[in-house]
Amino acid sequence: MTGADLGAGALVAGLVAAICAATAGALAAREQDERLLAAARNGAYVVAGMLAIASLALLAAFVTHDYSLKYVVEHSSRAMPLQFVVAAFYSGQQGSLLYWALALAILSFIAIRATYDRLRRIIGYAIAVLMAIEAFFLLILTFVSNPFERLPVPVPDGQGLNPLLYDGGMLIHPPMLLLGYASVAVPYAFAMAALLAGRTDADWMRATRRYALVAWAFLGAGNLLGAWWAYHVLGWGGYWGWDPVENSAIMPWLALTAYIHSVLVQQRRGMLKVWNMALIIATFCLAIQGTFIVRSGIISSVHSFAQSSIGPFFFAFLAVVVIASLTALISRLPALRSEDRFGGVVSRESGFLLNNVLFVSVAFATYWGTIFPVLSEALSGVKATVGAPFYQQVNGPLLLALLILMGLGPLLPWRRATGEQLRRSFVVPLAAAGGSATVLVILGLRTPAAVVALAAAMVAASTVVWEYWRGVRARARSTGEPVPLALGRLVARGRSRYGGYLVHLGVAFVAVGIISSSFYQQEREATLPVGGAVTVGQYTLTNLGVTETLAPGARTVTAQLALAEDGQTLHTMAPAKVFYENFDNQPATHVAIDTRRLEDIYVVLAGWAEDGTISLLVAVNPMVSLIWVGGIVLVFGTVVSLWPERVASPVRLRVPERIAVASEA
Known part of the structure; x- marks a missing residue:
């Protein structure tokens, strides 16, 4: 038996294990059967093992130049440096699907182990959903697009990589983006499990928060690395062209950004439950749709793969996901009623709601611009073209509003804001914005839209500095700690909050880079x-x-x-x-x-x-360069938010049965 045979067999075994695990998980959750639940868990672990074996087998085929495999021949050659031979693993359709399936299997393994006892009432359904997704990918890999397909006669050398892929970006951009897509499936699966089990509280959100943040970080970093790659390799002078494949990658990130903010309202006030379910469903559906667009060839793009046979399968899978998810959501609408009401028009809750509306609007406009050429051709026979000006005119004002909201939203109080609270909170960022706008005009910048947009970015950046300063000053005064120590301990004890502020600062940097290069190139x-x-x-x-x-x-x-x-x-x-x-x-x-x-x-x-x-x-x-610096700050802020809190461990002390006192001695 060769390594390729072992890999092909592992795919078949993984498919069988995924189907069995999905079935056992659903039955275990419905019947509350502990033995079936354990079987489902173990089946998911087997799937991860089988996909690891298949991936190692394919990687070995590339490294050893096994030109009996069609996929290896099409994507590598003996003249390629080793790092690109390794990267060829995920450079084509079959390898990238295998990479996605492996990433999801590993994430499923981690998530199931971490939540098996904590979310006992819904974990069976979660396993069922995760393994159903895995079964789909394994079905494609086994019967439609198998990376271990052999040639009738082996050839002495392969064709090599597409010239555009001979770049350092190939080593990090595709893996990050694919890992982001795969990570989205974890919070989606637990959301579906909560709906199926009727457990619509926030427990599943708290348990899967890290997975949502990881997915968001990888999608964001993947998009920024893609922009960097396009800037350095494609040679058209820019970094983002609103290409259909670029749009397909940014849309799940937009929906997931709204979700990560929106869940804070449910966790604190028991509100926006329907929003949160709808957003995580939309995120996963957009991730699947992105793969459909890239693989189907229905939309022309410099990034997309040639038309392949798996497009219809992904379209069918997407249709099943949409129908099943909406059915589950609608059936649970009575249980998703808000536990509280909005206290005032100007409040933190209202800010988060507006944030949802703006992000969804940007995602919808991008979706419409991406899919319109297909609809136009299908309905009229004429394939329309939607270029960058459409996205700039429609999304530009929405993104400007989001930038302002990013600066002012964190300063709003919960429930209701008074005029005095707004005055005290907004005076510094608004003064910074006004001052920066004045300086820009003095320096000769006369484009009103650019000046307003740069001032909005200053609002966001100054809010971060102001919030850090207020927190450090209050802690230093109350504890007597030096400022550097107070800063470190402030962040350590509020990692989620202050890591989020760093993310906002990174976004402000990115915004300044985009605005400046767009208006003044x-x-x-x-x-x-x-x-x-x-x-x-x-x-x-x-x-x-x-x-x-x-x-x-x-x-x-x-x-x-x-x-x-x-x-x-x-x-x-x-x-x-x-x-x-x-x-x-x-x-x-x-x-x-x-x-x-x-x-x-x-x-x-x-x-x-x-x-x-x-x-x-x-x-x-x-x-x-501020775009790339902002990306680094954004990733660092996410790491701070994800870093585990220090939890004191209980210590057992043995107390003597009888303690002698002086009078007894």
Whole structure:
């Protein structure tokens, strides 16, 4: 038996175990049968083991260059560096589905172990839902898109990766995004279990909060890494083009962001229960829909895979999920009534409700723009195009409102706000916004929309600083601790709250980067002979000539450009095109980027001639680096929020049966 045979057998065994575990879990929950529940739990563990074996078998096939497997031939070659051979595991359809199934199996294993005793009344249904999802993926992997499918005759070498994937981003972006998709299934499964069991309190939310945050962090980081990858590799001068596949990745994140905020209201006031169930259902459905769009080929995109046979299966699965979820939700509406009422129009609760409405509006607008070309073609025969201007005009105002709400919402009190409370809370962030707007105008920024948006970002950032300062000052005064110690202990004892503030600060940084680069980008296209120059802003690029280098499996054409600022030569920039073996018609773009004082000089080699003449795209993009810095802050804030609280462990003391006293001695 070969490793591939072992992997294929593990998929079949995993499918059988998943079906059995799902059935046992549902029956155990309905009949309250402990033996069936234990069997369901053990079945889920078996699924995780089988998927681990299958994944290791496929990885071994790539590393050992087993070119008897069709999937290995299509996505690797002997000339590829080892790190890209490993990354080829998830570079195609079969491998990425196997990776998703493995991630979900491991997360299910962890979640079941952690909640088996704590959520005894719903854990059976949760196992059933998780294993039903696993069974679907394993069904596809076993019978429709099997990574262990063999060729009639082995070949000596493979085709290699798509040239666009030869980048460090390939090593981290797809795994993070796929892990985010898989993580969403855990809170969704427990939400469905709560509905099926009629346990609509907040216990399941508290137990699965970390999984929702993990999913949110991986989806957010995956989207930011995707933007970074597009900026460095695709060579069109930007980082987010509102492409259908980009939209498919951002929509679950938007819905999950609303959910993570909204559950706070249910946990504190017993409100927004229907909202919370609907949001987590929407998040999971959007994650499945994203896979359908990427895999089906129904929407053209530079990111999507070629049309495949699994699109209809995902569409059918999505339809089943939507119908089953809505049926469960509607059947439990009487049990999802709010336990309290809104105390006032201006309150923390109202802020969270508005937050839900805005996030859902952005997600719906993005969904409509993504799916409209398909509907247009189906209804009229004409395939319409929805470009970036639509999303900017519709989502721009909504995102601006969210940015302002992110700054002011945390300052609102629960139940009802008085005028005096609002004045005391809002004076600092509003003063910071007004001051920053004034400074921007003095510095020469005259675009009203940009000034307002940057001022809104300042509201969000200043609120974080203000809340940290107020907390540190109060603790230092009450305990006498030095400010650094007071800061550390303040965060340690309120990790969820202050980690969330750091996330808001990261989002503010990202917003400043997006706003600045969107409104104030300078861009030129130029054709330069040897010695010719082009000027963009205060920067001048001079063509020094073209070089060509050969390496095993690749040919690289590089333009040598002298970069000067205000007449002073700085150094050389070298944008390039790389032609990989078997992909001569798909050259990879190597963008030259030089970051100076928070602005990027961005150069793309578009074409060249034998006499050394080159065609360039040159852009000066301000503040783009703040997007990546903000992403790091955002991830760090999430880690702070997720870090376990220190819990005092009980200590047993042995007390003597009889203690002698002085009078007895």
